Structures are given as structure tokens and as C-alpha cells.
Amino acid sequence: MSQNYNISCTYWSQAHSRSLGPDDACPLNEWCAGNPRGALLAMHPRGFPVFLPGASITASDEYANGDPYLVQDGLESGSGFQQRRVETTLKLVATALSRISPTGGAGTVRILDVACGAGHLTAAVSEQFPMAELYGIDYSITAVDKAVTEYPTLTFCCGDAYDLPYQDGWFDLVLLNNIWEHVPDPLRLLAAVRRVLKPGGFVVVSTPSRYRFGNLVRVLVGRPVLFMSRLHVTEYTVGQVLEQFHYAGMEAEVFDRPWSGPTYNLATFLAYKIASPVLTVLLRLIGSHHSLEQTVFYLVRNSDTNNKVIGSAGS
Known part of the structure; x- marks a missing residue:
């Protein structure tokens, strides 16, 4: 040493x-x-x-044989999903930063990207908000190696999202972009995030909607739901995610801007285009938080004190 x-x-x-x-x-x-x-x-x-x-x-290195999520390929090809993921995240980061006072010196804000993968989103946020200090952490050592190689001016490490290696209250904003569905205990993840997030700070979360339009159709005809990836532990309803934030004493806003509808097949896509507007109005009339979109985004505000104890999902 x-x-x-x-x-x-x-x-x-x-x-x-x-x-x-x-x-x-x-x-x-x-x-x-x-x-x-x-x-x-x-x-x-x-x-x-x-x-x-x-x-x-080695066991946690899911990028060892290449990016299983094809993020860079999607961005380069103009994939609607990947483009929407980045664009919506940038908009929510801008909204969050307009509502907080920086923790760093000289007006510097600190942003942590949890499950940063190869760092593409981290870099996009850094480019859009050059006044911010960007940090990334991922469970895959190969992913972090790629991030460090491609974006050498940013700070990355390989670690566990359940045990974030940062001081209490170190960050103004934390990004949880499509990690919620990968962890078996999201409340444990949330407890780790709240520890390193300053009181009154924000979290930007994106995760699939379990009963998005395609899955809703499947359920109505007696078929099981499909996950968006074989790597997902589970996928939650909007109501479940909101309950998790509420349990932690955090306030969440839901953002589910439509992009292009389901991608399963042409028939499902056309059905979505016809039925989605009607179903959306009905859901709003009955006060439902349900979303027909594939991925839902949340802007979550931490409480002004970090003294609430969060138990695990099984407690």
C-alpha cells in the first residue's frame, strides 16, 4: 500500500x-x-x-462480453428509447438544479450517477451542466473501465449501490436511471441513496411501468406480463414505486411523456395509438397514477432531514 x-x-x-x-x-x-x-x-x-x-x-461483471443494454448502439442509431431516456433525464436534472442550493464551493453542484454503466448518460449530463461535478459508480468493472477510458475527465468507481463509498450528504442530486428494476431490495437502495444525498436534494429515477400498454393487453387476454429485459429482477407499477418513495418520506412527481408506443409488433402499436388517448383520459378522471408508457420517470425530493429510518422490503 x-x-x-x-x-x-x-x-x-x-x-x-x-x-x-x-x-x-x-x-x-x-x-x-x-x-x-x-x-x-x-x-x-x-x-x-x-x-x-x-x-x-467477476460474478458482477455483466459487461464482460459487451454492453447487454446496447446503450451506445441505441444512441448512435437514434433509438427512440435511448434518446428519450437521455433527453428526459436532462430535463429533470435541469428542473432539480433550479430548485436546490449547491453543496460544493463556488456554486458547484455534485451529481452521482448510480449504475452508470459505460458512462454515456454521465457524460451527457456533464456536457449539459458543466458547472456540476459528476461522479459515476457501477457494479461492473468492465463497464467502469470503458467509462474511464472514454470519459477520462469524469470520476468513476466500481462499487455496490447498496454500500455507496461517499460521505453523508455529499451529493445534491442522484441519478437512478433504469436500476430500480435490477435490485431485489429497492428500499435498501433508497436508504443508501438518501444517506449520501443532502437534505432537500433530488433523485431522478427511471424504471419500466409493469402494466404498460403491451402488458395491459396481455393481462386482459389472460397472458403473463413480459419484462423489458431478461436482466430485470422485477418491474413495478407506478403506484408501487410511489409507495416506496412515500414510505421513505420523500415526495415524488411522475413524468411519463409519450414517445412512440410499444415496440412488440405492428398490431400492438396501432392499438396503442388508437386506445392510448382514451385510456389516458379515463385514468386521469379516476385519479389513477397508472402509466401506459414503457418507462416512467420520477423527480423525487429528499426530506429536509435524513433522520427517517428505512427498513428493507421484508421488514
Whole structure:
């Protein structure tokens, strides 16, 4: 641990209640070999920190054989889903930043992108809001390696979203872009996010709507719902997500701007175009939060105090 590592962010050990520095790090190969010599983090050869246990690194590396979500391919091809994801996130970030007072010096705001993948969204936010300090964390070491390589001016690390390696109240804004459906315990994730989020800060969340139009049709004809990805643990209704935020003492606004409708087949698409406007009006008339869109976005405000204890989903 005598090497001169450049740790460019104030990382934090929740277990040891202190900041982490170069003396707490060891080379990644020693970390993975089970010989950390008391180190609390590893340093990748490309210079980014790794906080996952050595035995978990390979098992959690879902980008090892390429991007399973085809984010870059979607952005380059003009995919409606990927373009909408970025555009809507940028709009909600702008809305959130207009409502907060920065925690950093000289008006600097700090934004954390949880489950940043290869960093494409992180970079888009950084480009749109150059006054902000952007940080990204992902469970996949290959994804973080790609992010560091492509966006070297941003700060990335490999770690667990349940155990974020940052100080309490360090961030003004946290992005949870399509991670909600990947974790078995979203309330545990929310507790970790609220710890590093300042009181009155914001979270931008996007996640699939379980009973989007295509799935609603399937249920009506007695067929099971389909998930948008085989990698999803589950997909929630809008009401369930709002209940999770409410349980945590947070206020959420729902954004479900239509884009192009379902992509299952032509018949479903045409049915969506015809039936969606009528169903949407009916849902609003009865006060339902339900959304027919594939993905729903939420702008969530943290409470002014972080003293609410959040239990796990099974508690």
C-alpha cells in the first residue's frame, strides 16, 4: 500500500466512519488474490477505485462480453428509447438544479450517477451542466473501465449501490436511471441513496411501468406480463414505486411523456395509438397514477432531514 495512488474523490468507508486515501488502497491483483494487506479498496491499473470484494468482481461483471443494454448502439442509431431516456433525464436534472442550493464551493453542484454503466448518460449530463461535478459508480468493472477510458475527465468507481463509498450528504442530486428494476431490495437502495444525498436534494429515477400498454393487453387476454429485459429482477407499477418513495418520506412527481408506443409488433402499436388517448383520459378522471408508457420517470425530493429510518422490503 506504499504506491502513490491518485484518489481524486473524497471516498468514505461507512464501516470505519472515515475518509479513504491512498494509504488505504492496494493493487487490484492483490485484492483479487485475497491478499489486500489491510487495504479497504483496490486500484485498477487504469487508476479507478474498486470497492467490491475480490470474489464478487467477476460474478458482477455483466459487461464482460459487451454492453447487454446496447446503450451506445441505441444512441448512435437514434433509438427512440435511448434518446428519450437521455433527453428526459436532462430535463429533470435541469428542473432539480433550479430548485436546490449547491453543496460544493463556488456554486458547484455534485451529481452521482448510480449504475452508470459505460458512462454515456454521465457524460451527457456533464456536457449539459458543466458547472456540476459528476461522479459515476457501477457494479461492473468492465463497464467502469470503458467509462474511464472514454470519459477520462469524469470520476468513476466500481462499487455496490447498496454500500455507496461517499460521505453523508455529499451529493445534491442522484441519478437512478433504469436500476430500480435490477435490485431485489429497492428500499435498501433508497436508504443508501438518501444517506449520501443532502437534505432537500433530488433523485431522478427511471424504471419500466409493469402494466404498460403491451402488458395491459396481455393481462386482459389472460397472458403473463413480459419484462423489458431478461436482466430485470422485477418491474413495478407506478403506484408501487410511489409507495416506496412515500414510505421513505420523500415526495415524488411522475413524468411519463409519450414517445412512440410499444415496440412488440405492428398490431400492438396501432392499438396503442388508437386506445392510448382514451385510456389516458379515463385514468386521469379516476385519479389513477397508472402509466401506459414503457418507462416512467420520477423527480423525487429528499426530506429536509435524513433522520427517517428505512427498513428493507421484508421488514
